[in-house]
Each structure stands twice: as C-alpha cells, then as structure tokens.
Amino acid sequence: xxxxxxxxxxxxxxxxxxxxxxxxxxxxxxxxxxxxxxxxxxxxxxxxxxxxxxxxxxxxxxxxxxxxxxxxxxxxxxxxxxxxxxxxxxxxxxxxxxxxxxxxxxxxxxxxxxxxxxxxxxxxxxxxxxxxxxxxxxxxxxxxxxxxxxxxxxxxxxxxxxxxxxxxxxxxxxxxxxxxxxxxxxxxxxxxxxxxxxxxxxxxxxxxxxxxxxxxxxxxxxxxxxxxxxxxxxxxxxxxxxxxxxxxxxxxxxxxxxxxxxxxxxxxxxxxxxxxxxxxxxxxxxxxxxxxxxxxxxxxxxxxxxxxxxxxxxxxxxxxxxxxxxxxxxxxxxxxxxxxxxxxxxxxxxxxxxxxxxxxxxxxxxxxxxxxxxxxxxxxxxxxxxxxxx
Ligand code: KIV
Ligand code: ZN
Numbered sequence: 001x002x003x004x005x006x007x008x009x010x011x012x013x014x015x016x017x018x019x020x021x022x023x024x025x026x027x028x029x030x031x032x033x034x035x036x037x038x039x040x041x042x043x044x045x046x047x048x049x050x051x052x053x054x055x056x057x058x059x060x061x062x063x064x065x066x067x068x069x070x071x072x073x074x075x076x077x078x079x080x081x082x083x084x085x086x087x088x089x090x091x092x093x094x095x096x097x098x099x100x101x102x103x104x105x106x107x108x109x110x111x112x113x114x115x116x117x118x119x120x121x122x123x124x125x126x127x128x129x130x131x132x133x134x135x136x137x138x139x140x141x142x143x144x145x146x147x148x149x150x151x152x153x154x155x156x157x158x159x160x161x162x163x164x165x166x167x168x169x170x171x172x173x174x175x176x177x178x179x180x181x182x183x184x185x186x187x188x189x190x191x192x193x194x195x196x197x198x199x200x201x202x203x204x205x206x207x208x209x210x211x212x213x214x215x216x217x218x219x220x221x222x223x224x225x226x227x228x229x230x231x232x233x234x235x236x237x238x239x240x241x242x243x244x245x246x247x248x249x250x251x252x253x254x255x256x257x258x259x260x261x262x263x264x265x266x267x268x269x270x271x272x273x274x275x276x277x278x279x280x281x282x283x284x285x286x287x288x289x290x291x292x293x294x295x296x297x298x299x300x301x302x303x304x305x306x307x308x309x310x311x312x313x314x315x316x317x318x319x320x321x322x323x324x325x326x327x328x329x330x331x332x333x334x335x336x337x338x339x340x341x342x343x344x345x346x347x348x349x350x351x352x353x354x355x356x357x358x359x360x361x362x363x364x365x366x367x368x369x370x371x372x373x374x375x376x377x378x379x380x381x382x383x384x385x386x387x388x389x390x
Pocket of ligand 1: 019104143145146171173174175176206208
C-alpha cells in the first residue's frame with residue numbers, strides 16, 4: 001500500500017484520463033489511454049483515475065486494461081451514486097493490484113435538485129452507495145460534488161455518513177472553481193477538526209481553474225490538512241481545466257522551505273508526458289504555461305540573456321533538467337543583446353572578434369526588427385554575407 005501515515009507525504013491522484021478527457025474535444029483512443037496510464041505509473045503517480053466505466057463500452061475496456069497492466073499505482077474508476085455504476089466500476093478496476101472505487105453525488109443546493117432528493121433522502125443514498133462500494137472494495141473514495149457551495153452543516157453530516165459507511169478517502173471538489181485559497185485551506189482544516197472520524201481517512205482536494213486559482217487552492221488545501229491532490233497533466237479538464245500536476249508538484253519541490261510536503265513524482269518525466277498528453281488530446285500547451293510551456297525556460301531580452309549566461313539562477317528558479325528538458329533556450333530576437341549573439345555564434349562555430357561582432361550586431365538588429373525570431377540559419381546567412389563583403 002502507498003504510505004499514507006507520514007504527515008509530510010502528499011498523494012498525487014491524476015485524473016487526466018477521466019476529468020481531463022471530459023474536456024470537449026479531448027477524447028483519446030484506447031491505445032493512447034494505455035500509453036498515458038503507463039507513463040503516469042512510471043513517473044510515480046499514486047492513484048490514476050483511469051475513467052468512468054459506465055460511461056461507455058470503450059471507457060470500460062480502457063479502465064479494465066489499465067487496471068490489469070498497472071504496476072505501482074492504485075487504479076481508480078468513477079461511479080455515480082447507484083449500485084449499477086458502482087458494480088460496473090468494480091468490474092473494471094478489480095483486475096488491478098490496487099483497485100479503488102470513487103463514487104460521488106452533488107450535495108450543494110443546486111446539485112441536490114438534479115436527482116430531486118430531500119437532504120435526508122440524499123444522506124440515506126450516500127450511506128447505501130458507499131456501503132455497497134465498500135462491500136466490494138476496501139479502497140473507497142467518496143466525493144460530495146460542488147462541496148465548496150454546500151451548506152457547512154450538511155457537508156459535515158454527509159462526510160460523517162460516508163466515513164461511517166466505509167469511505168477511506170474523502171475528496172472535497174471545488175467543482176466550479178469558486179473557492180479562493182484562504183477558504184480552501186480553512187474548509188479542509190475545519191472539516192478535519194469537526195467531522196467525527198475525519199482523522200481516520202485521507203482528505204483530498206480537487207480544484208477547477210475557472211478563476212485561475214486551481215493550483216493555489218490545491219496547495220492551500222494541503223496547508224489545511226489535505227493529503228491527496230487531484231490534478232491532470234497540463235491542467236487538462238472541464239472548462240478552464242483542473243489543477244495542473246506539473247504545477248503543484250514543482251511548487252512543492254521548489255518551495256519546500258515554506259511548503260514542507262513531498263510527492264513521489266519523478267519530475268524528470270514531466271516534460272515527456274506533457275508533450276504526449278498535448279499530442280493525444282489535441283490540446284496544445286500555451287507558450288507561457290508554467291513549467292511546461294515553450295517559453296517557461298526561454299529568455300529573449302538582452303539583460304535576461306546576459307544574466308543567464310553568467311548564472312542561470314539569475315532568472316530561473318528551477319533547472320530545465322528537473323523537468324526533463326535538455327536545456328534552457330536563449331532565442332534571438334529584437335530584444336537580445338551582444339552577449340547572447342556572441343554565445344550563439346560561438347555555438348555555431350564562428351569565432352568573432354569585437355569589431356566583427358559590432359558589425360554583425362547591427363545587421364542582426366535590422367533583421368530582428370523584421371522577424372519575430374532570428375534562427376540559426378539566419379545567423380549563418382548573415383555571417384556569409386559579412387564574409388563575402390570582406
Ligand atoms: O469536479 C468534480 O466535482 C468532479 C467530481 C466527479 C469529483 O470531477
Ligand atoms: Zn472535476
């Protein structure tokens with residue numbers, strides 16, 4: 001079993017293959033799902049939410065095969081609050097070395113209207129469905145969907161019921177990305193202090209990014225006592241997406257001084273899986289995305305390039321190798337300075353003296369004013385023209 005006892009360990013629950021795939025247009029093929037699951041397992045993800053088995057025959061097959069092929073990760077499937085969903089989910093995950101059933105129901109006033117249940121009727125249903133799941137599997141996660149808009153007293157009541165019925169993980173979803181970081185921390189802290197039996201289970205945080213606060217909210221929840229972060233690669237997910245795995249993992253690594261919790265993720269595998277998920281989902285990563293964006297380790301301005309050449313720590317708080325990237329890049333453009341131009345020319349095999357550099361620099365700037373980026377071939381051409389003129 002994953003070690004949940006030590007207080008500084010945070011479990012990483014990846015839901016790229018379930019919540020991530022729910023992004024309109026992000027559907028992945030069977031083989032692509034198996035490949036991503038294998039990469040997640042290899043990089044040290046503790047729990048992989050592999051899909052929603054009742055949703056389709058294809059999802060059922062994907063979850064079943066991921067379960068059978070799993071190595072170290074717990075394999076989890078999602079199920080609504082009814083026996084048919086839960087049975088189907090169990091059928092799909094039971095082949096895993098470490099299976100988990102994740103069952104949920106919307107508990108906020110708005111979401112309670114969907115099945116049209118009274119508070120008491122919903123509480124009974126939660127008891128019955130969590131008990132049913134626990135009779136099948138000893139690892140059961142329960143989520144009150146839209147928890148952050150659920151009345152406090154009712155939230156405490158239903159969580160207590162789920163724990164008594166056998167849930168081993170209680171996930172607190174911020175389904176519509178409504179929470180702010182301080183609320184996120186205090187909600188988890190107060191739940192752990194208030195709900196009887198809370199000390200016996202793992203509390204999880206599941207944040208959506210509608211206001212751009214998913215990463216901050218997830219980290220705040222950990223400060224409040226959550227010990228499982230639910231996230232996706234590249235932050236893929238419904239609407240504005242979910243908490244990005246690479247962001248929370250690197251934040252915990254880089255700022256371990258103020259956030260003293262650790263994950264089991266091999267961060268050097270981040271870049272490869274980010275690129276693969278972007279390809280198979282068809283969702284490109286924005287250039288300035290934290291950690292995995294094309295520009296996350298790129299520096300164009302003269303001052304930054306000069307600083308980078310003297311000491312990368314001047315402008316980088318983590319090393320590119322930490323996420324599996326070969327090196328930072330110093331793309332040449334109109335903001336670049338002499339130091340980066342000289343460095344690039346030297347790398348291309350040109351040994352330029354100060355006077356020659358001055359001359360090339362003028363022509364380089366003329367070109368850079370016309371082009372967004374000056375590539376190696378452009379520089380080689382510039383050098384040739386210079387040689388012909390000499
Ligand atoms: O956002 C959400 O509430 C969910 C639940 C199913 C956990 O994804
Ligand atoms: Zn979600």
